[in-house]
Amino acid sequence: MTEMxxxxxxxxxxxxxxxxxxxxxxxxxxRSDLGLTGSHIGCEHGVCGACSVRVNGxxxxxxxxxxxxxxxxxxxxxxxxxxxxxxxELIAAFVARNALQCGFCTPGILLxxxxxxxxxxxxxxxxxxxxxxxxxxxxxxxxxxxxxxEMVLAEKMKEE
Amino acid sequence: MSEPDQIIGVSLPRRDASxxxxxxxxxxxDIVLPRMVxxxxxxxxxxHALIKTIDIKEAINAEGVVRVITGRDLxxxxxxxxxxxxxxxxxxxxxxxxxxxxxxxxxxxxxCAVLAESRALAEDAAELVKIEWEELPAVVDPVAALTTGTxxxxxxxxxxxxxxxxIEEGDTKSAFAEAEVIVEHSFEFGRQAGVALETRSVxxxxxxxxxxxxxxxxHQTPYQMQDVxxxxxxxxxHQVRVIAKxxxxxxxxxxxxxxxxxxxxxxSVLLGRPVKYIVDRQESFASDIHSREMTAxxxxxxxxxxxxLGVEVDILSAIGAYSIYPRTSVGxxxxxxxxxxxxxxxPAFKGRVRIVYQNKTPCGAxxxxxxxxxxxxxxxxxDIAAAxxxxxxxxxxxxxxxxxxxxxxxxxxxxxxxxxxxxECLTALLAKMNYESLRKDQKEAQKRGIYRGIGLATFVEQxxxxxxxxxxxxxxxxxxxxxxxxxxxxxxxxxxxxxxDQGQGTLTGLQQVIAGTLGIGFDDVTVEAGDGGAxxxxxxxxxxxxxxxxxxxxxxxxxxxxxxxxxxxAAITQELPENLTIVNSKIFDGSKCLMDLSELSRIxxxxxxxxxxxxxxxxxxxxxxxxxDFPYFIANGIQAxxxxxxxxxxxxxxxxxxxxxxxxxxVNPLLVDEQLRGGIxxxxxxxxxxHCLFDDAGQLLTASLADYAVPLASEMxxxxxxxxxxxxxxxxxxxxxxGEAGTLGAPAAVWCAVNDAIRPLGAQVWKQPFxxxxxxxxxxxxxx
Numbered sequence: 001m002t003e004m005x006x007x008x009x010x011x012x013x014x015x016x017x018x019x020x021x022x023x024x025x026x027x028x029x030x031r032s033d034l035g036l037t038g039s040h041i042g043c044e045h046g047v048c049g050a051c052s053v054r055v056n057g058x059x060x061x062x063x064x065x066x067x068x069x070x071x072x073x074x075x076x077x078x079x080x081x082x083x084x085x086x087x088x089e090l091i092a093a094f095v096a097r098n099a100l101q102c103g104f105c106t107p108g109i110l111l112x113x114x115x116x117x118x119x120x121x122x123x124x125x126x127x128x129x130x131x132x133x134x135x136x137x138x139x140x141x142x143x144x145x146x147x148x149x150e151m152v153l154a155e156k157m158k159e160e
Numbered sequence: 161m162s163e164p165d166q167i168i169g170v171s172l173p174r175r176d177a178s179x180x181x182x183x184x185x186x187x188x189x190d191i192v193l194p195r196m197v198x199x200x201x202x203x204x205x206x207x208h209a210l211i212k213t214i215d216i217k218e219a220i221n222a223e224g225v226v227r228v229i230t231g232r233d234l235x236x237x238x239x240x241x242x243x244x245x246x247x248x249x250x251x252x253x254x255x256x257x258x259x260x261x262x263x264x265x266x267x268x269x270x271x272c273a274v275l276a277e278s279r280a281l282a283e284d285a286a287e288l289v290k291i292e293w294e295e296l297p298a299v300v301d302p303v304a305a306l307t308t309g310t311x312x313x314x315x316x317x318x319x320x321x322x323x324x325x326x327i328e329e330g331d332t333k334s335a336f337a338e339a340e341v342i343v344e345h346s347f348e349f350g351r352q353a354g355v356a357l358e359t360r361s362v363x364x365x366x367x368x369x370x371x372x373x374x375x376x377x378x379h380q381t382p383y384q385m386q387d388v389x390x391x392x393x394x395x396x397x398h399q400v401r402v403i404a405k406x407x408x409x410x411x412x413x414x415x416x417x418x419x420x421x422x423x424x425x426x427x428s429v430l431l432g433r434p435v436k437y438i439v440d441r442q443e444s445f446a447s448d449i450h451s452r453e454m455t456a457x458x459x460x461x462x463x464x465x466x467x468x469l470g471v472e473v474d475i476l477s478a479i480g481a482y483s484i485y486p487r488t489s490v491g492x493x494x495x496x497x498x499x500x501x502x503x504x505x506x507p508a509f510k511g512r513v514r515i516v517y518q519n520k521t522p523c524g525a526x527x528x529x530x531x532x533x534x535x536x537x538x539x540x541x542x543d544i545a546a547a548x549x550x551x552x553x554x555x556x557x558x559x560x561x562x563x564x565x566x567x568x569x570x571x572x573x574x575x576x577x578x579x580x581x582x583x584e585c586l587t588a589l590l591a592k593m594n595y596e597s598l599r600k601d602q603k604e605a606q607k608r609g610i611y612r613g614i615g616l617a618t619f620v621e622q623x624x625x626x627x628x629x630x631x632x633x634x635x636x637x638x639x640x641x642x643x644x645x646x647x648x649x650x651x652x653x654x655x656x657x658x659x660x661d662q663g664q665g666t667l668t669g670l671q672q673v674i675a676g677t678l679g680i681g682f683d684d685v686t687v688e689a690g691d692g693g694a695x696x697x698x699x700x701x702x703x704x705x706x707x708x709x710x711x712x713x714x715x716x717x718x719x720x721x722x723x724x725x726x727x728x729x730a731a732i733t734q735e736l737p738e739n740l741t742i743v744n745s746k747i748f749d750g751s752k753c754l755m756d757l758s759e760l761s762r763i764x765x766x767x768x769x770x771x772x773x774x775x776x777x778x779x780x781x782x783x784x785x786x787x788x789d790f791p792y793f794i795a796n797g798i799q800a801x802x803x804x805x806x807x808x809x810x811x812x813x814x815x816x817x818x819x820x821x822x823x824x825x826x827v828n829p830l831l832v833d834e835q836l837r838g839g840i841x842x843x844x845x846x847x848x849x850x851h852c853l854f855d856d857a858g859q860l861l862t863a864s865l866a867d868y869a870v871p872l873a874s875e876m877x878x879x880x881x882x883x884x885x886x887x888x889x890x891x892x893x894x895x896x897x898x899g900e901a902g903t904l905g906a907p908a909a910v911w912c913a914v915n916d917a918i919r920p921l922g923a924q925v926w927k928q929p930f931x932x933x934x935x936x937x938x939x940x941x942x943x944x
Contacts, residue, residue: 021280023280024280032192036183037183037186037187037190038182038184038185039183040187040357040408041189041438042358042359042441043441045864045866047864047866048865050357077183078183082182087182091178091182094177094181095177095178096173098173098174098177098665098833098834100177100180100181100663101409101662101663101664101834102180102356102358102406102407102408103176103177103179103180103181103185103406103663104185104356104357104358104408105357107182107183110181125878126874128873129874130874133873133874133875135873136870137357138355138356138357138409138838138842139409139663139838140834140838140841141834141838141839141842141871141876141879141902142837142871142873142876143837143876143878143879144837145873
């Protein structure tokens with residue numbers, strides 16, 4: 001029996017103290033220990049992006065990080081950016097534009113898209129495509145996703 | 161009259177999009193049940209081997225292990241899959257066991273299941289299972305598979321040839337003798353994987369006291385799986401309930417019965433406990449159905465004006481180790497032949513398909529089944545003929561397109577058509593893409609040493625297969641779709657449908673059909689689907705049937721419910737039912753509002769005592785629909801690709817893509833557009849990147865998303881869509897399917913565009929995917 005490691009971290013603003021198996025990756029921890037099933041496991045080798053979460057302000061692959069590495073970290077998942085309202089405009093645009101089909105990749109894509117929006121740069125379509133190239137979507141063909149992100153960026157530009 | 165046009169035909173956002181986007185989907189892996197155990201599989205490391213001994217002693221004693229199961233443990237409760245088609249008595253398939261008994265026939269075939277308290281512990285213990293193997297020679301190459309003296313893929317087969325099917329119509333001999341131009345070409349199509357982002361997943365829950373089996377499964381058709389589990393586990397059909405909650409992509413790969421999923425369900429029956437089995441990505445590449453591995457040669461005979469006289473095609477389709485259960489794996493090859501030349505007037509057609517087994521992952525239906533192959537073959541042949549005749553590729557297509565005046569028609573390979581709009585699609589497409597100016601741009605670029613190509617691909621798309629296919633084949637797959645509607649006490653409507661939705665948005669389309677037909681608001685309808693035990697029996701989701709067939713069932717149910725409502729309204733108001741309508745949830749007599757639907761609903765639910773005697777107060781209806789007079793709905797369209805080939809590196813850059821498509825009556829343009837775009841990008845993946853590679857020993861070399869490349873946002877072009885709308889005959893709704901179109905035509909459009917780009921250099925590609933290496937190979941072997 002492997003020895004469990006204690007970790008204390010912040011997840012979506014709440015303090016979490018848990019004992020974790022040293023080999024458990026972050027997405028498994030979030031999903032099975034905390035019930036945060038909005039992060040999905042698509043490949044477990046860091047390619048598909050369905051498990052994207054934010055750790056200390058940066059979007060990372062939850063499957064490539066061990067839960068035991070997150071001591072003291074601040075983690076935000078899809079559930080967090082939905083509840084804070086941060087993703088509201090993006091979600092509205094995704095829904096209006098039908099930029100998701102099965103929805104398995106969508107939480108991860110929204111995390112990446114939120115990062116693009118937060119950077120506040122005026123990006124062209126190809127640049128948005130490049131920024132999203134780390135998230136695989138098998139259903140939409142990407143066009144509608146690019147449209148949705150472009151819509152939100154354009155709104156931001158108008159506001160500023 | 162109500163105003164169905166205000167809802168049916170309008171772009172409305174999907175009803176469940178917000179829920180999925182906010183992370184509130186329920187995918188199968190999100191389901192956790194009390195006392196649930198997790199399964200991991202020991203899979204064969206060899207493409208072909210005998211299992212000599214299995215030693216589970218160490219595994220069974222490992223931490224957290226509940227049980228270790230081998231094939232022998234399952235033989236008493238679970239019978240093997242044998243795929244067959246009654247009208248193809250020569251099609252043979254070896255029995256497929258949930259866990260292999262004595263012989264494994266592909267690398268990845270399941271051999272031993274470990275059940276433990278967590279997946280990690282199950283995997284730890286799986287590593288402790290010791291199996292003694294006797295490796296056998298693997299049959300990998302499909303051509304070699306047919307040569308005499310080659311080893312046989314599985315000992316239960318006598319030959320590696322699964323079946324041969326010749327198709328001949330008209331006199332090809334004379335056609336080729338009379339032709340002014342004959343072109344021929346050979347083609348290779350790479351084996352592909354479906355790659356749903358959510359891998360196959362199952363949670364099986366057998367409750368021994370009542371012998372009730374509930375299976376949560378990421379699947380397209382719960383009804384088929386209820387039948388499979390009942391028959392193979394010897395349970396009564398009503399003891400089995402299969403529920404598909406949210407499904408993270410399917411594309412045909414979640415249409416089949418898989419032995420590993422069967423093993424998980426059988427394990428739950430053995431244990432009397434819930435069992436979760438989630439296929440990991442590596443297993444997914446090794447065990448999800450593959451498809452499209454084919455080689456082909458085609459010949460085309462045309463007049464001096466480019467009019468087709470005859471087509472010949474010969475296809476070798478390699479389907480892996482077993483014919484997939486229960487639908488078999490032969491459809492890919494058969495449809496590839498049938499669709500070679502299908503959009504054109506063919507006076508003579510001769511085709512043959514040979515289907516062979518090999519020691520590779522079994523193949524099965526993947527989006528657009530076989531049709532992309534047929535499309536790529538004929539579109540290439542036409543372009544080669546056009547180049548010889550100095551005809552524009554658009555013109556040679558126009559000269560040969562099937563036209564509505566040719567209808568009704570039985571075309572090559574026995575396909576049946578009721579209407580087509582290929583010329584209308586071509587005209588619309590050329591206008592939208594500014595074809596002439598694109599041709600100028602291409603010429604200008606070439607002067608600067610930049611090689612750009614335009615590719616056109618005409619396609620017809622088989623959608624919404626009716627009663628004539630699986631039933632007569634003896635395959636227990638239903639082609640009907642059902643819809644139950646009930647008016648609830650608030651005057652709102654609950655719909656329960658057999659149609660399943662993996663993101664296409666079909667349920668939103670049904671909601672529109674029901675609301676529009678009834679005369680109530682879009683939000684006044686909710687739709688439940690996916691629960692095989694609680695919804696009307698049907699097919700589910702395959703071959704683009706949701707709105708064409710399920711939509712018609714919904715329309716019929718809504719008409720019946722409307723008539724019931726109006727009959728009650730007439731009884732209450734002492735009016736004639738035929739004078740009454742429902743508009744915006746109010747009952748009208750002409751322009752006079754008689755009552756709210758909610759008031760009527762209150763009365764039929766709580767105040768039956770006030771109704772005149774004999775008035776029918778039951779506001780529930782169920783209707784089913786299945787095409788019986790015609791075999792399927794043929795949709796059609798044309799795609800165009802514009803791209804650039806770097807002749808130094810062989811790299812292909814997609815610049816733009818267009819599609820003009822006719823899927824009959826469009827219920828929701830927003831849904832159709834993204835079905836087309838998503839389908840096109842899967843087709844572009846097929847054309848440029850996707851390829852399951854095996855070594856000579858049958859070892860899969862592309863078992864991760866790092867090795868098997870799928871399209872990414874950065875490489876994909878914008879996709880422009882034009883709709884042509886020719887309502888289907890045979891239904892009141894008039895919708896045809898739209899799910900296959902993109903995947904069907906995109907590879908052919910790219911194929912034609914690449915060769916259009918490099919034709920001035922005397923080169924052409926012949927092997928899909930068009931990797932940089934293959935493009936360079938084509939450029940270097942030009943003229944040879």
